[in-house]
Structures are given as C-alpha cells and as structure tokens.
Amino acid sequence: MTGKFLSRRRRLFLGGLALLLILAGVTLPLIPRDNSIENMLPPGSGIQRMLSFLHEARFAGQVALSFHRDPEMPPSDFLAAVDRAVEKLDSPWIEQITSRIDLHAAGENMAFFQKNLPALTTETELQTIQSRLEPEAVEQSLQKIYTDLLKPGGSIALPLIQRDPLGIQQDFLARLQQLAASSGYQIEIRNGRLFSEDGNHLLVVLETSAPVTDVSASRQLLDAVHAAVNDLPPGVSVNIVSGHRHAVSNEEVLRRDVRRAVIAASIGFILLFAGCFRDLRAQFIFAVPLASVLLSLHICRWLTGPLSLVVLGFGVVIVGIAVDYGIHLYVAIRRADDSDAARRQVTRPVVLGALTTLGVFAAFFAAQVPGYTQMAVFSIVSILLSLLGALYVLPMLIKTNPSRRPTTAAQTSRPGGGFFTLWILLLVFLLIPFPKLSFDSDLRALDGAERVVWESEENFRAVWGEGAESLALLVIDDKNSETVLNRNDEIFDAIQQQNDSEEFSSFSAVWKSRRHREENLERWKRFWTDERMDALRATFAEKGALYGFKPDAFSPFFEWLEQPPDRPEKPEENRLFDDLHRRFSQSLNGRHQLISFFPDTPVWTERVREAAGSTGLLISRREMDRILSEGTVQTVRRVALFAVGLVVLFTALLMRRAGDVILALIPAVVSVLAVLKVLDITGLPVNIPTLISGIVVIGLSIDYGIFLVFGCRRGTFGDVCTAVTLSTLTSLVGAGVLLLTQHPALYSIGMTLVAGLTAGYVSALCAVPFLSRFVLAGPTEGEAK
Amino acid sequence: MTVRSLLFLLLTIAGILNAKTEKPVDELMTRLGREFAAIRTVQARFVEKKQIRILDQSMELTGSLAVEKPERLAWRIEKPLACTLILSDGKVRQWDEDSEDVQSFSSRSNPMFAMVLDQMQNWFSGNFVSLQDDYSVTLVSDNPPVLDFVPHKDSVNANVIRRVQVTVREDLRYVESIRIDDASGDSTVITFIDTVLNEPVPPETWRIQRNDR
Numbered sequence: 001m002t003g004k005f006l007s008r009r010r011r012l013f014l015g016g017l018a019l020l021l022i023l024a025g026v027t028l029p030l031i032p033r034d035n036s037i038e039n040m041l042p043p044g045s046g047i048q049r050m051l052s053f054l055h056e057a058r059f060a061g062q063v064a065l066s067f068h069r070d071p072e073m074p075p076s077d078f079l080a081a082v083d084r085a086v087e088k089l090d091s092p093w094i095e096q097i098t099s100r101i102d103l104h105a106a107g108e109n110m111a112f113f114q115k116n117l118p119a120l121t122t123e124t125e126l127q128t129i130q131s132r133l134e135p136e137a138v139e140q141s142l143q144k145i146y147t148d149l150l151k152p153g154g155s156i157a158l159p160l161i162q163r164d165p166l167g168i169q170q171d172f173l174a175r176l177q178q179l180a181a182s183s184g185y186q187i188e189i190r191n192g193r194l195f196s197e198d199g200n201h202l203l204v205v206l207e208t209s210a211p212v213t214d215v216s217a218s219r220q221l222l223d224a225v226h227a228a229v230n231d232l233p234p235g236v237s238v239n240i241v242s243g244h245r246h247a248v249s250n251e252e253v254l255r256r257d258v259r260r261a262v263i264a265a266s267i268g269f270i271l272l273f274a275g276c277f278r279d280l281r282a283q284f285i286f287a288v289p290l291a292s293v294l295l296s297l298h299i300c301r302w303l304t305g306p307l308s309l310v311v312l313g314f315g316v317v318i319v320g321i322a323v324d325y326g327i328h329l330y331v332a333i334r335r336a337d338d339s340d341a342a343r344r345q346v347t348r349p350v351v352l353g354a355l356t357t358l359g360v361f362a363a364f365f366a367a368q369v370p371g372y373t374q375m376a377v378f379s380i381v382s383i384l385l386s387l388l389g390a391l392y393v394l395p396m397l398i399k400t401n402p403s404r405r406p407t408t409a410a411q412t413s414r415p416g417g418g419f420f421t422l423w424i425l426l427l428v429f430l431l432i433p434f435p436k437l438s439f440d441s442d443l444r445a446l447d448g449a450e451r452v453v454w455e456s457e458e459n460f461r462a463v464w465g466e467g468a469e470s471l472a473l474l475v476i477d478d479k480n481s482e483t484v485l486n487r488n489d490e491i492f493d494a495i496q497q498q499n500d501s502e503e504f505s506s507f508s509a510v511w512k513s514r515r516h517r518e519e520n521l522e523r524w525k526r527f528w529t530d531e532r533m534d535a536l537r538a539t540f541a542e543k544g545a546l547y548g549f550k551p552d553a554f555s556p557f558f559e560w561l562e563q564p565p566d567r568p569e570k571p572e573e574n575r576l577f578d579d580l581h582r583r584f585s586q587s588l589n590g591r592h593q594l595i596s597f598f599p600d601t602p603v604w605t606e607r608v609r610e611a612a613g614s615t616g617l618l619i620s621r622r623e624m625d626r627i628l629s630e631g632t633v634q635t636v637r638r639v640a641l642f643a644v645g646l647v648v649l650f651t652a653l654l655m656r657r658a659g660d661v662i663l664a665l666i667p668a669v670v671s672v673l674a675v676l677k678v679l680d681i682t683g684l685p686v687n688i689p690t691l692i693s694g695i696v697v698i699g700l701s702i703d704y705g706i707f708l709v710f711g712c713r714r715g716t717f718g719d720v721c722t723a724v725t726l727s728t729l730t731s732l733v734g735a736g737v738l739l740l741t742q743h744p745a746l747y748s749i750g751m752t753l754v755a756g757l758t759a760g761y762v763s764a765l766c767a768v769p770f771l772s773r774f775v776l777a778g779p780t781e782g783e784a785k
Numbered sequence: 786m787t788v789r790s791l792l793f794l795l796l797t798i799a800g801i802l803n804a805k806t807e808k809p810v811d812e813l814m815t816r817l818g819r820e821f822a823a824i825r826t827v828q829a830r831f832v833e834k835k836q837i838r839i840l841d842q843s844m845e846l847t848g849s850l851a852v853e854k855p856e857r858l859a860w861r862i863e864k865p866l867a868c869t870l871i872l873s874d875g876k877v878r879q880w881d882e883d884s885e886d887v888q889s890f891s892s893r894s895n896p897m898f899a900m901v902l903d904q905m906q907n908w909f910s911g912n913f914v915s916l917q918d919d920y921s922v923t924l925v926s927d928n929p930p931v932l933d934f935v936p937h938k939d940s941v942n943a944n945v946i947r948r949v950q951v952t953v954r955e956d957l958r959y960v961e962s963i964r965i966d967d968a969s970g971d972s973t974v975i976t977f978i979d980t981v982l983n984e985p986v987p988p989e990t991w992r993i994q995r996n997d998r
Contacts, residue, residue, distance in 0.1 A: 076918070147883045150846060150868055152860055153901030155837055155971045156945050162839060188891075190899065191941055197875070197891075553839035 010396050017291075017393070024294045031297060033254075034306035040371035040688050047627050050619045053475060055213050057595070058586045063206040063225060063242040066460055071200070073235035079193070081236045082202055089206065091224030093217060096207040096582075100192040102575075109576035113176055113510060114169050114560075116568035118524035119517040120510070122493060125171070126527055132166045133536055139543040141166050146547040163556040165540075175509045178502060179580060186465040196463045203464065207582070212243030215251045222248060241460045249449035250743070254312070257448075257741035261316045264740055266290075268733035269323065276726060277330070284397040285326035289319045292385035300378040308371050311378050313689070313738065313746040317753060318379055320734015321357060321700065322386030324727040325350050329390045330398055331723070339400050347391060353703060354387045356650050360699030363643035364692075367635045375692070423766035426759070430673040437676060440685030448743030472600035472620035474608050481592040484585075485513035487615055488594045494611035503604070506596040507584035511570075511577070521565055528561055636691040643695045644668075647702050655709065659775040663768050664705030667760040670767075671701040674759030675752050682751065689745045693752035700731060701760025708764045712772040721765065728761040810924045813932070814913060820957050821911030827852040827959065829980040833862075836972045850977070851990045852909050859990050860905070872902055873991045880993045887993050900941065908949070908963055920949070929955050944968060958982060 041047050054060060067085075069078040086099045113120065121129070131137060145161055148154045164170050187203060188195045194203040206225070210217040222244055229238045269286035276282070293315050301307055328350050329343060336342030361383070364376035474491070478484045485508075492508035495501050512520065540554055571577050585594050598604045600620050609618055647668075652661050675694050679686055704724050711720025735757060738750025833846040848862040856875075862868040868881040877898075879888045907916050913932070916922075919942055920934040934949040936942040950964040962976040 143883055147866060147868065147881050149835070149837055149840070150844065150862055150866055151879070151881075152870060152905055153898070155835070155967055155969070155973075156901065158837070158839065158969060158971065188899070548841045550839055550841055 014393075014396065021291050021294060024298055028294065028297065031301045032306040033251075033312070034308050039308055039374070040369060041628065041631065047624055047631065049617060050624055053473075053617060053619060055211070056588055058207070058582070060212050060243050061208045061210055063208055063221070063240065063244065064460065064464075065204040065206070065225070065229070066196075066239040066241065066463060067202045067204065067232075068237045068239065069200050069202070070235035070237075077233070078202070078236055081233050082204070085229045085232060085238070086204055088228035089225065090228070091208075091221055093208045093210040093221040094206050094224070095209055097204065098194075098207070098579075099204040101189055101194070102192055106576055109574045110173060110176065112571050112574050112577065113172060114163075116566065117169055117172055118565035119521040119568045120172065120512060121520055121524060122496075122516075123520075123523060124493075124496065126523060128171075129166070129168050130527075132168070133532070133539075135539050135543065138166070138536075138539045139546070142540075142543050142547050142549065146549075159556075162554055163560060165554050165557055172510075175502075176576075176580075179505055179507075179509050198463075201463050208244075210244060212247050215247050218244035218247040239456050239459055241457055245453045245456070246447055246449045249453045250447065253448045253450060253742050254746075257743050257746055258312060258315075260740050261737040261746070264737040265316050265319060265733055268737065269319075269730065272726075272729060272733060277334070279334070279398075281398045282330060284394055285330050286319070286323055288326045288389035288394050289322035289382070289386040292322060292389055293319055293382050295385055296378055296382040299381050300374060304370070304374040304377050307378075308374055311371075311375050313741075313743075313749050314375060314379065315382075316737055317696070317731075317734045317749065318382045318386075320731040322383050322390075323730045323734075325354060325387050325390035326394050327726055327730065328353075328723065329394050333395055333398055333400055336400055339395050339398075342400070343391060343395050350390065351387065352650075352654060353707075354383055356647050356703055356706070357699055358383055359646035359650055360643045360696060363639050363646055363695070366642040367639045369635060372635070372639065372692075417770065419766040420770040423763060423770075426762060427670065427673075430670065430677045430759070435676040435680035437679055437686045440687050446687060446689070446745050448745065450742070470600060471597040472605060472608070472618065472622075474596045474598070474612055475593050475617040475619065476596075476612075476615060477591050477593045477617065479591055482513055482515070484592045484594050485511075486515060488596070489513055489516045491596070491608075491611045491616070495607065498607060504596060504598045504608070505584075507580065507594055508596075510580060517568060521567065524565060533558070533561060632688055632691070636688075636695070640691075640695050640698070643699060647699055651702060651706055654706065660709050660713070663771055663775050664702060664709045666767050666771070667701040667705040667708075667763040668698045670763040671697045671756035671760035675756045678751060678755035684748055684751055685744075687745075687748065689748045690752045693749045694756065697753060697756030697760065700757060701764070704728070704760050704764035705768060708768040709772065712769050717769060724761065724764060728757060731757050809927065810922055810932070813924060813930055814917070814922065816957060817911065817953065818914045821913065821959075823983070824911055824959070825854055825983050826986050827909065827980065827982055828984060828986060829959075829977040831978065832976045834974045838969070838971055850909060851986050852906070853986050854910055856906060857986075857991060858902070858906055858909065869993055871991055871993065872906075877902070878993055900945075904942070904946075908951070908960070911960060913951070925950065929953065929961065930957070954980075 039048075041051070065085075067078070067082045069075065082099070086097060089097060132141065142165065145165060148157070148161075160170070185203075186197055188197060188199075190199070194205075195201065196203070208221055210221040212218060222240070222242075225240060229240075232238060266286070270283055273279075273282040273285055296318075297307065297311075297315065300311065328346050332342040332346040333339045336345075358380055361376050361379035364372040364379075367373070476484050476487050476491070478487070488506060489508045489512050492504070492506045495504045495506075537558060541551060544551070544553060584596070585592065587593070596608075598608055600622050602622070605618065605620050605623060612618065648661065648665070651664050655661055655664065672694065675690070675697060678684075679690060684690065704727075707720050707724050708717075711717040732754060735750050735753030738746050739754065741747050741750065827850065829850050831848055831850055833844075833848070835844040835846070837844065844865070846862050847864045848860070850861075851857075851859040856872065858870075858872040860870045866882055869879065871878045875891060877888075877890055880886070906912070913922075913934075916934060919940045920936050923933045923935075925931040925933045930953040932951045932953065934951065936946050936948075945968055947966040947968050949966070952961045952963075953959075954961045959980050959982060960977060962974060965973045965975075967973075
C-alpha cells in the first residue's frame with residue numbers, strides 16, 4: 001500500500017528526497033565529532049573520570065618546544081635565534097611562556113618561604129629541629145660549615161650559612177627546590193636557561209588554555225607556534241611536543257581516511273554492480289544504503305550527540321552490509337514481470353535478514369556504554385532506512401527485465417568433498433597453534449596521530465626523559481579551596497611518616513591550609529622559649545670558638561629566630577609560589593583541585609590509597625590499564641552474549657531444527673577463529689574496535705550459515721550461493737576499504753571484518769552444503785523435485 | 786686657548802689613552818688565546834689564601850690541581866683538611882676527611898655549583914677568550930701581565946663575584962696566580978707552583994684514592 005502510494009507521487013517524493021540528501025550532504029562537515037575514547041569505556045569503573053581529568057588538567061595543555069643547536073653553530077647565535085622565536089610567539093591561547101628561570105628572582109622569592117617558615121613547620125619537623133639543638137649536633141654542623149668553606153666556591157653560600165647554620169631553613173628550601181624540579185624531566189639550568197644534559201637542546205614551555213580535545217583551538221595554537229619558529233636560521237631546529245598535535249593529526253588522518261574509504265568503496269561498488277548486472281540503474285543499489293548512512297549520521301548526532309570515531313568507521317561497513325537488501329530487491333524485480341509482486345515476494349526474507357543484523361546491533365544497548373549505544377543507534381537507523389529504501393525507493397528507480405531469468409538449482413550443484421577437505425585444512429591452520437591473545441588496554445593504540453608526531457615525542461623523551469608520564473597522580477577536589485588544602489596536608493603528613501616520602505611531590509610540602517599554618521605558628525612560638533634561645537647562643541659561642549668562628553658569625557640566625565613571626569597569607573607577587581601553585585593546582589567548573597605526583601608502582605599506589613582513604617581521585621596509568629582491560633572484556637562479553645543469544649534465538653525460531661541451527665552456526669564459529677588467528681599473525685592489538693567488529697562478524701557469518709542451510713534444504717543452493725557471494729563481496733568492499741586507512745582503529749575494524757567475513761563465507765560455502773547431507777534428515781526440497 | 790681647542794686637546798688625549806689601554810689588552814688576549822689553546826693538560830700545586838668574614842683568621846690551604854681539556858678537573862686540598870673534588874664525565878665526586886663520605890652527583894644538578902665548576906674550568910684552563918662574554922677585561926700591568934676581570938652587571942656572576950685578577954706567567958704559558966674578590970667582601974688568592982703543562986695526567990687522578998681517604 002505504501003509502495004503504491006509512493007509510486008503515485010514518485011516525482012514529488014524523489015525530488016523531496018533528493019533535496020533532503022543534498023542538504024544532508026552539505027551539512028555533513030558541520031556534524032560535531034568526538035575524538036575522545038571516553039565514551040567507549042566501561043561505565044562505573046572511574047576510568048572515564050580519570051581520562052576526563054587527564055584531558056582537562058592544565059598540564060595537558062602544555063606545549064614543549066625543544067630547540068636543537070647544530071654543533072657548528074655558536075651558542076650565542078643559537079640563544080639569540082631562540083629568543084627571537086620566543087618573542088614571536090603570539091596567540092590568545094598562550095597564557096605563559098617559560099624560556100628562562102631568573103635564579104636571582106627565585107632566590108628573592110624563596111625569602112618569602114624562609115620568612116614564613118614558622119607557620120610551615122609541622123610538629124614532626126619541629127622534633128627534628130629539637131634534635132639539632134643538642135651541643136654535639138651543633139658542633140657537627142659547625143664542623144661541616146668549616147669544611148664547606150674550604151671547598152671551591154664555599155663562601156658563595158655564606159649568607160645562607162650565617163642565616164641557617166643548623167640547616168633548619170635549608171631542609172625546607174631543599175623541599176622547595178625538589179618540588180620545583182620534580183617535573184620528571186632531566187633539565188639543567190645554565191644561566192637561567194633550561195638546557196638538556198648534553199647542552200645542545202634548549203627547552204621552552206608554553207602554558208596554554210587550548211583544550212587538547214578541541215581540534216579547532218589546537219589548530220589555531222599550533223599555527224601560531226609554527227609561525228613563530230618557521231624562519232629559524234640554519235643550524236637551529238625545533239621539536240614541538242603537545243597533546244594538541246595529536247588532536248590535529250588525528251583529525252587530519254581521519255578526514256583523509258574517510259575520504260579515501262568512501263572513494264574506494266564507491267569505485268568498488270560501482271565496478272561490482274557494473275560487472276554483475278551490466279545495468280546503469282544497478283548503481284542505485286549502492287546509492288540507497290549510502291543515502292541511508294548519510295541521513296543516519298544526522299539522526300544519530302541529533303539523538304546521541306557528537307559522533308565518535310568508531311561510528312564513522314562503521315559507516316562504510318554499514319553500507320556494505322545494508323547494500324544486500326537492495327541486491328535482493330534488484331535481482332527479484334529485474335527478473336520479474338511485475339515489480340510490485342516481485343517486491344512483495346522478497347520482502348519477507350529480506351526483512352528477516354535485516355532482523356538478525358539488527359539483533360546484533362541491538363545487543364550493543366546491553367553494554368550501557370554511551371559509545372556502544374551510539375553505534376547501535378547509528379547502525380539500526382542506517383539498516384532500517386536502507387531496508388525501507390530498498391523496499392520502497394529502489395523499485396521506483398529500476399526497471400523490470402524479464403528476459404534475465406534466474407539460474408535453477410539444477411544448474412548449480414553443491415560443492416563436494418574436495419572443498420570440504422580444503423575447509424578442514426583451513427580449520428587446522430586456524431586451530432594449530434591456537435592463537436594466544438590478550439586484551440591491549442593501551443589507549444594510545446587507538447590514537448591515529450601520524451608517525452611524525454610519535455617520532456617527535458620519542459626524540460623528545462630521548463633528550464629530556466619521561467616527564468610526568470611515568471608518575472601517578474592524586475587529585476583532591478572540593479568547592480572550597482581551604483578544604484582541599486586541609487585534606488592535602490593530612491595526606492601529605494600521613495605519607496611523610498613513611499620511608500622515601502620525598503618521592504611524593506605535594507604542594508603541601510611548601511604551603512599549608514590556613515588552619516594548619518595557624519596551628520604550626522602557635523607551636524613554633526611555644527617551642528622557642530627564651531631559655532632555649534639563651535642555651536643555643538651559649539652552645540654556638542663555645543663550639544664556634546673551636547673552629548675559629550667569630551662570636552657574631554651567626555647573628556643573622558639568632559635575629560631571624562627573635563623576629564616575631566607573621567601570620568602568612570598567600571603572597572601577592574611571587575613567581576616561585578605562583579609557578580608551583582599553577583603546577584599543583586587548578587580550578588575546574590567552580591571546583592578547586594590539588595594534584596600530587598608519585599611513582600606509578602603498586603607499592604606507592606597502595607600507600608597513597610591508604611593515606612587518602614575515600615577522598616581524592618587516584619590516577620595511575622597502570623591502574624587504568626587494569627580497569628580498562630577488565631571492564632572492556634566484561635562489557636564486550638555481555639554484548640557478545642546478547643548478540644549471539646539474539647541471533648541464535650532468531651535462527652532457532654526461523655529454522656526450528658537443532659541440526660539446522662548447528663550447521664548455521666559453523667561459519668560464525670570459524671569466522672571468530674579466523675579473526676583471532678589474523679590478529680595473532682599480524683600483531684594487531686585486541687582492543688575495543690576489534691572486539692566490536694568481532695561481534696558484527698558473528699552476526700553476519702550466521703546469516704551466511706542460515707541462507708546456505710535454507711538453500712540446501714529448499715534446493716535453491718545455486719541462487720543462495722550467488723546471493724551470499726554477492727552479499728559477501730559487497731560486505732568485503734565496505735570493510736576492505738578500511739584496510740586503506742591509516743587510523744589504527746579503522747584499520748583494525750577493516751582487518752577484523754575482512755578476516756572474519758572471508759572465513760565465514762568460505763565455511764558457509766565449503767562446509768555447510770557438505771555437512772548438510774548428513775545433518776539434514778530426508779531429501780531436500782530441491783532434490784525431491 | 787679657546788674652548789674649542791681645549792675640547793679638541795681633551796678628545797685627542799682621551800683617544801691616545803684609549804688606544805694605549807685597549808690595544809695591549811686585545812693584543813694580550815689574542816696572544817693568551819693562542820698560547821692557552823695549546824694547553825691540553827695542567828698539573829700544578831697551589832697555595833690558597835682565603836679571607837672569610839665569619840672567621841677570626843685567614844685560612845691557608847695547600848694542595849694540587851689537575852686539568853684535562855675539555856672538561857676534567859681534580860682539585861685536591863691537603864692541608865689543613867684533606868678534601869677532594871673531581872669533575873669527570875659530567876659527574877662530580879666530593880670527599881673530605883671529616884665526613885669520610887664520597888658524594889657523587891651530576892655536575893649540573895645544582896645551578897650554583899655548576900656555575901662554580903664552569904668558572905673553575907675557565908680560569909684554570911686559561912679559557913679567557915670565552916670569559917669575555919661575561920666579564921669586562923682591563924690590563925692592570927704589563928710586566929708581569931695582570932688582567933682584571935669585572936663581571937658585566939647583567940651577568941649571573943655579578944651576584945657572586947666582584948672582580949677576578951689574573952696574574953699571567955711572564956712566558957705567557959700559564960697563570961701564576963688568581964685573586965677572586967667575592968661580592969660579599971671575602972677574597973681568595975690562589976698561587977700556582979710547580980706547574981707542568983701538557984704532560985699526561987695519571988688515570989688515578991680522576992678517582993677518589995686511598996691516599997685521599
């Protein structure tokens with residue numbers, strides 16, 4: 001009825017549809033894309049929170065410029081060239097440029113901390129100070145000072161020695177310096193510049209506000225950086241390292257890949273249909289699913305938000321799958337006298353075929369992961385539109401040609417034992433040795449950035465070390481900055497009670513919450529009584545004389561102790577404080593966060609987890625790998641169970657015989673084995689895209705089994721064989737073009753589908769007909785005829 | 786004499802004076818650059834006198850020095866307290882008889898210490914030409930040649946060093962003594978004796994030895 005209704009308004013309908021498609025095509029580039037992988041991750045595991053933090057963290061937006069000097073180039077010319085490039089760095093995204101460290105200013109900035117030491121000294125640290133006031137300890141300190149003065153440059157530190165002969169301030173300053181230098185990079189400061197160990201590389205770090213997930217902002221930022229460094233003189237080169245390069249490169253690779261895949265698939269389908277049908281109108285078979293995918297992308301974006309990478313990758317695959325419905329319609333209509341009757345005749349098997357495929361994709365809803373849901377929505381909408389297009393639009397576009405009659409069953413005999421033997425050999429190859437694979441939880445494997453980006457980072461690490469990548473993070477977060485500082489202090493104090501605590505880099509080492517500052521200050525005042533001060537003066541006079549120190553040698557120290565300590569507040573202008581604060585803290589969406597860094601080892605993770613209790617977000621790459629691995633495998637297992645369950649249920653309802661169902665499942669089982677074997681041989685990672693593609697392979701291969709079992713049972717093996725072959729070829733074109741892509745996720749999808757579908761097809765054609773002779777009871781419908 | 790002719794006379798005198806003071810420094814620096822470039826190794830004994838403001842009396846130290854270009858340096862104090870500092874392969878090892886402890890660390894790990902090492906290498910290997918980037922040089926006397934190095938105001942060295950006075954041997958082949966006046970008012974005078982140039986330095990020089998201990 002719908003068909004007749006549309007047929008009567010054919011021109012109007014087709015014209016409207018064409019307009020809609022033009023509009024969809026023109027606005028396609030405007031559909032927002034989501035290159036992040038978070039929406040493909042298992043829910044409730046905390047891993048999404050960890051990744052979101054890593055993307056939003058301020059340090060994620062840093063850009064490192066590593067300038068290299070050719071040995072021939074004079075160092076002064078090199079420095080001048082770098083300075084010129086730094087001066088030219090101009091972008092609204094750049095918030096701060098660190099190209100040199102003013103050691104003199106840093107010394108002045110340190111004075112703030114020295115002055116406020118009483119409020120920053122904890123009870124434990126005060127106990128350490130007490131032990132240094134003993135006469136023996138004082139003598140040891142003075143002896144060391146005397147020895148240090150003998151050494152070259154010994155008197156340079158004299159002002160500091162006079163102010164702090166017992167190393168009370170020195171301990172704090174060492175902590176401050178350690179914190180300032182705990183970037184994880186191997187940097188040497190020469191004349192205030194950040195040099196590599198070999199002295200041939202100079203580091204400039206840009207703090208930026210460009211989010212690494214924002215491709216447009218990343219591009220603008222990188223354009224500004226490239227403009228500043230593009231006319232470096234010969235002998236100077238620069239290596240730019242930042243997350244923004246990944247964002248831009250991924251986008252470029254993806255754009256190239258999708259364009260390449262669409263062009264290759266179009267050529268493949270056009271040639272395939274031209275070769276098979278020798279009819280120009282046969283190209284509409286391909287046009288229908290292509291148009292459906294185009295519309296689905298918009299519908300999916302409207303229903304589920306920005307489109308993920310995997311969805312885009314599956315677009316071409318869906319065209320390959322959904323084109324089957326058009327093929328069935330085309331063949332039926334071309335060979336019929338009445339196109340409407342032919343359409344009605346094939347509607348039922350075509351709809352049933354689509355149902356099994358829909359069952360596979362519907363199973364993705366079971367994962368309850370946004371990315372999987374999006375893929376399910378996209379695939380289901382695409383398949384439904386393709387189905388509707390094939391049933392109701394395609395018949396309007398093709399003409400009947402009754403002279404082309406179908407082949408009969410008698411014209412095509414079933415393959416014999418030879419093909420079955422070949423299939424057994426294939427099975428042996430797939431099973432021995434059995435592929436050993438493990439889930440690859442490294443999310444970087446899904447990063448499609450170009451080789452040059454990865455090489456840049458490798459070169460950078462070779463010069464500057466691993467940086468913060470080798471460290472785990474603890475993030476304390478609250479609306480109130482004082483609450484965050486308080487909690488951070490408590491965790492730091494708990495960690496300090498243990499060994500190797502200096503490996504835990506926390507802002508608490510140099511700055512405390514107001515409450516703790518006040519508590520420390522009161523304790524300090526109580527500690528330094530007049531009696532204690534007098535006793536210390538006497539000890540210094542006695543022991544100092546042994547080494548020839550003048551009586552007033554350490555008067556700056558006693559003056560400092562006598563000074564009434566202030567209640568310290570956050571300094572107004574202190575570059576050192578600001579730099580540290582900037583590195584260890586950030587504000588996001590009205591919340592304050594303090595970040596501490598520590599080695600990413602099981603011992604440290606456990607230690608920090610114990611100290612932090614239920615507060616704080618612990619981010620460890622090692623932990624993330626574990627959670628991701630376990631979570632994804634669980635999710636995919638659930639989806640696979642649902643998919644296989646639904647497909648087997650549909651198959652059982654349709655076939656109703658256990659033997660038929662088992663036969664129909666053979667291609668699916670072998671296709672999974674083939675996927676595993678190919679992944680093992682090629683060394684491709686078993687990751688989220690391959691697991692999802694594996695499930696799709698199961699769904700499609702079962703279809704081959706079902707069709708072949710029906711074909712054998714009904715004696716229409718020849719027709720079914722042709723249809724399955726054409727169907728496989730179209731699916732292989734859709735999946736195979738992904739092997740031309742560079743993006744690892746798209747390539748993995750392509751490889752999994754090509755391997756699985758090929759094995760499923762070979763099994764369906766070689767094994768099912770042969771085994772059906774033994775399994776299918778009684779003569780087949782064809783043989784009976 | 787008119788004002789104009791007085792001005793002319795003053796300018797002429799200034800020009801003559803400039804020519805007299807600048808030209809010899811340049812000439813001497815060029816010659817020293819040439820002579821000192823030939824130095825591959827230095828081995829010498831030294832006497833070091835330190836005037837430090839927090840000590841009642843000045844300190845007198847004796848010891849030995851070894852330099853091997855491009856960047857090896859061994860500084861051994863024997864009296865009044867044995868103390869060794871060795872810079873080799875980018876690493877510094879320090880030892881003193883009080884602590885009996887050998888400390889080992891990267892030569893660049895502490896910016897201030899790195900600066901001291903850089904300065905020691907430059908002064909003791911006679912690399913005066915490269916020092917001209919950071920210091921203004923004047924010739925104090927011709928015979929023996931005495932050079933006065935004052936750090937540029939914007940130089941990091943200016944925070945620590947007020948001036949360095951270098952007395953060169955008459956044969957211009959090496960340094961006879963160095964006087965370092967710290968910005969704080971302390972001073973150090975190092976006099977080199979028994980200097981041996983370009984002889985192979987024994988390998989054990991670059992190790993903390995049993996004798997040191």
